[in-house]
Amino acid sequence: MRRYAMLLAALALSATACSGVTGDTTTTSASTTTPVDTTASTSRVPSSTTGPSAGLTRPPDPPARTVGIGDEYFPQLGNPGYDVEHYTLDLVFDPEAARLGAVATIEATALADLDTVNLDFTDLTVSAVFVDGAAAGFTAADEELTIAPAAPLVAGEGFVIDVEYSGTPQSTESAAIPFGIGWQTVGNQHYVAAEPDAAHSWFPANDHPLDKATYTFRINVPEGVVAAANGTLVDRLTDLGRVIWVWELDSPMASYLATVVIGDFEIVEDPAAAEAAGVPIRHVLPVGTTVADWPGLERQGEMLAFLAELFGPYPFDNYGIAIVDGLGAALENQTLSLFDSNLARSAYFEDVLIHELAHQWFGNSVSLGQWSDIWLNEGFASYAEWLWIENERGRDQMEQLIATERDSYDGAGLTAPGVPPAFDLFNRSVYRVGAMTLHALRLTVGDQAFFEILRTYAMTFTDQSATTPDFIAVAESIAGVALDDLFEAWLIEPKVPEFPNG
Ligand SMILES: [Zn+2]
Structure with missing residues (x-):
């Protein structure tokens, strides 16, 4: 990430601006030396032999745990009892109302016997949860979605959770930086910049870089609206006046790097840059603009080749940037870095192009x-x-x-x-x-x-x-x-x- 304000040599945002969140991040550090506790995600729900009646969903006890995956700075983030392999995010988005209806499908493996499973999630409303296709009980509180499968999950075995949810995704507070992050709506542009802890404000996740996973994004938007995400555009399906943009990311990614970019954009291939880089280069640019309209961007392929020479092979299947309004920064979302449009017009653009590209090795591939x-x-x-x-x-x-x-x-x-x-x-x-x-x-x-x-x-x-x-x-x-x-x-x-x- 680079903040535009920082580039303009403004002092870092004042400490007083941050003081409101200081306590939140320091009061729960009792377990500073606690290693990852693989039992923490097992529930306080008694492992009853009577169990729930067949066909009924059992509401779990309220979340009793506050220990996450073991990060001293973010004690609640992440969950240690399972490992996510793949997220499929089916998103139906109405840009006019900025409203989202979604199903998140999470394929994971239990690392311990689990009576309940916790996902990090906040802000949006969950309507149903299924575990391995069966309805499951759930509670949502304290940024945790606590799920009680009909039958306990067994250590070492895979499971699939579907979470149905909806709402108006919005910018959210971070414990670590004094400005809103997560889902941004700026005019008719919608995009996600979630570093470090806002991924779980728009999809349920094991929201810590220790649990990386691959992703499928299926973004259903009205015809004429472009929807991009990390990875490769593999399909574009039409459906009753709407279009489903399907993006696949085959390399494991930390949740905070997941992004969507929705609005009046164009997906612009740059074959010359791709030839220099040795990997496809595609950008998501404001509609009506090309690479030539953003001086410096034509060097992106050359920059990639330069860094690959120094750092070793580029770690992913493709690369490019999205240029958006109102971000005030740039962020290295995996394979699709986000850039503020003013930053992309500034004298700092080349510096930041290199910066976000370098993160693909250091930060994204190596988390x-x-x-x-x-x-x-x-x-x-x-x-x-x-x-x-x-x-x-x-x-x-x-x-x-x-x-x-x-x-x-x-x-x-x-x-x-x-x-x-x-x-x-x-x-x-x-x-x-x-x-x-x-x-x-x-x-x-x-x-x-x-x-x-x-x-x-x-x-x-x-x-x-x-x-x-x-x-x-x-x-x-x-x-x-x-x-x-x-x-x-x-x-x-x-x-x-x-x-x-x-
Ligand atoms: Zn950075």
Whole structure:
């Protein structure tokens, strides 16, 4: 993600703006050292031998658990008792009324014996739930949809949940950033920007990057309206004056990266960029515009080839961006990054094109194991901006730019990138001092080892999740030296260190 305000060198949004949510994110940290508890999603419902009467649905007890998948910064997010393999989101959307009717089909495997299953979900109204085709009881409270299958689920076995729901999806508050995220309606454009914790405001999910899954989106809209999503457009079915746009994403994705983009758009293929990139490039552009109307965008394929050379093969089947109004930022939704239209017209467009593209490796293919390690996403994507500058203007100019920026952060009183405040996860230090951390590593181990570290890390954790210790372990194994002092100084200590002599 890049915030437009940040790019305009505005100070990060003030701490007072965030104070209202501070308590929410810090009061429930009693289990800071609690590892993932695979029993937490099993219910307090007694495993009664009498059970429900056949044909009746059994309402579960109210949610008694507050422990999620084990993220210190988001204690309620995610659920550890099962693993989702695939989401199918059947969405019937009325753009005029901004109203959604939906069925989410969730294919998962139980990791423990489960009397109940919890999904993260809020804001929209659930009308029915089925488990393996049988009606199931449910309660919705505290951002949890608690489902009681007619029969308990057995550890190691697969199951399928269908959730029918409807409502008007809306922007929602985040515990981690002081502006609304999730479903956005801006004029006649509708799109989703859900990082970090708003996926469950528009579909029921195991809403944490630790449980990645593949996706099918079937978006039913009136004829003339375009509906895009992550992945590849595999079908477009007409149905009584409406069109169902079917998108498939075959690579596992963290829930916060799931998106739809609905409205007056065009899907624009860029064959020249695809040839340079070696993968299909398709964009979702405001109707009537082409790649040529967004100067800088014509370099997207070249940028992809450049990063693939440095980071290893591009991890997904295709790429492109969607340009929308009113986002105030850019966000690296998997295979379909979102860009604010004003940002796409600004002098920063190329920097942010590289930034969001770099996230496809670092953040999307290699996901976070915990949100406090957000520098693994943003520091890496920000460093890619400097790599592009190095490519365009040479190493000396890049070094000068980094040195100047380092001095501007020295004494600025920011938290170190490895310990961001839970209520201001995307602060400038995470991006810029996070990127400097990688530069310090590069100066310490040399270019050859440095890029081998990045490639090995990207390859080792493809389609998985990683933590800061995972990255340090890769770096140390390739460099052959202990690096804990370096990472401690850059990621944890409050003072921004001096760069080592390269
Ligand atoms: Zn970013």
